[in-house]
Amino acid sequence: MASINTxxxxxxxxxxxxxxxxxxxxxxxxxxxxxxxxxxxxxxxYWSIATTMKSDNSALSTVQDALGLGAAFVDVAYTALDEAKNIVTKIKDKLVAAAQPGLDRAKIQTEVTELQAQLGGMSGAATLQGQNWLSVDSSAAGYNATKQIVSSISRAGGAISVQTISINTSSMVLFDSNAAVAGVGILDGYRNGTTGAIYAVQPAVPAATDFRLANINISALTDSTADLATLDGYIKGADRAITEMAAGATALGAAKARIEIQTSFVSSLMDAIEGGISQLVDADMNEESTRLQALQVKQQLGIQALSIANGSSQSILRLFQ
Incomplete structure (x- = not known):
């Protein structure tokens, strides 16, 4: 039925x-x-899932920054500790030379004193962002020998948690200004005058033969049996300190390797999450461009069809001519 109303x-x-x-x-x-x-x-x-994934990826980017900063902390401590080990080796060499009877130990002490000062200055300078792992005050409020480096984040049941890498720095402290124990670092801790071993628990009243590497003085030592025994204890103490610092440097090296592995993992994880987000929300440009062309043709045909449909009403006028 042809209608002019509809x-x-x-x-x-x-x-x-x-x-x-x-x-x-x-x-x-x-x-x-x-x-x-x-x-x-x-x-x-999909939008909700992708939004959460984008948020996590942004957090992982911050984790990468934290890992980079953590690596810098480790590098600073390692560099200073390794150099300190070399300086103590030089001190040990001076002490061994001083064991030779007849040498002017006061002159040797002049060199040792300079090396000791270098140890103190270098340890104090091993600071980054206000943190120093080698020269500390264990009596300070909030002090913790175990340092935490943010390494990743994880999500379980919708709850996010931060994961960290722990580095115990107690084995690599060179100076500790804790007045209550008169220093417990490798260089300022009291050592047994015979064995050179550092006391695990610092003595409240050190024995007359106990010593600290940071302030040993051989200028007054003679060739007497007692003085040579004292010098032998100093040599043993320096040798043990070198071993202790090497152990600390090894711990830092292992931590640095772990940080590097974690950094690579976080980077790969971010790429994987980015791929997942893309799969959920990104458009297939090949498909969309093909669809666009098809719709443009369909639009043109639709306009033509509408024009024809509207034109059909005009044919009714011919009936009244």
């Missing part, structure tokens, strides 16, 4: 054209943004 064909063509225009607009948005899911309205579930 043009069903035109209405159908208009609905089809409107749907085509809507799809064309959506496709154009996907092409311009590169996203298949740009808002929660596009796909609420």
């Amino acid at each position: 043009n069903v064909a035109a209405m159908t063509a208009l609905r089809s054209l409107t749907a085509t225009n809507s799809a064309l607009t959506q496709t154009q948005e996907r092409i311009s943004t590169g996203l298949r899911v740009a808002t929660a309205a596009d796909n609420a579930a």
Whole structure:
């Protein structure tokens, strides 16, 4: 039935054209943004998952920065500790030379004193961002010998947690200004005058033969049996200190290797998460460009169909001519 009140064909063509225009607009948005899911309205579930993943990826980027800073802390401590080991080796060499009877030990002490001063200055300078792992005050409020470096984040049951790498620095402390125990570092801790071993628990009243490497003085030592025994204890103490510092440097080296491995892992993890996000929300540009061309053709055909449908009403006028 032909009607001048209702043009069903035109209405159908208009609905089809409107749907085509809507799809064309959506496709154009996907092409311009590169996203298949740009808002929660596009796909609420995918958008929510992708948003959480993006948040975690951003946090992992911060973790990378923390790992880089942690590596810097380790490098500073390792560099200073390794140099301290070399200086103590020089002190040990001077002490061995002083064991030769007849040498002017006062002159040798002049060199030893300079090396001791270098140890103190270098340990104090091994600071980064206000942290010093080699020269500490264990009596300070909040002091903790175990340092934490943020290494990653994990999510379980929707709850996020921060993971860390722990580095125990107690074995590598060179100077400790804790007045209550008169120093417990490798260089300022009291050592047994016979064996050169550092006391695990510092004596409240050191024995007359106990000594600290940071302030040994051989200028007054003679060739007497007692003085030579004292010098022998100093040599043993320096040798033990070298071994102790080597152990501390080994711990730092192991920590640095772990940080490097973790840094590589975090980088790979970020790439994997980025790939997952892309799979959820990114548009397939090949598919969208093909779809765009098809919709443009469909739009042109829709416009033509609507024009034809609207034109059909004009044929009714011919009946009245």
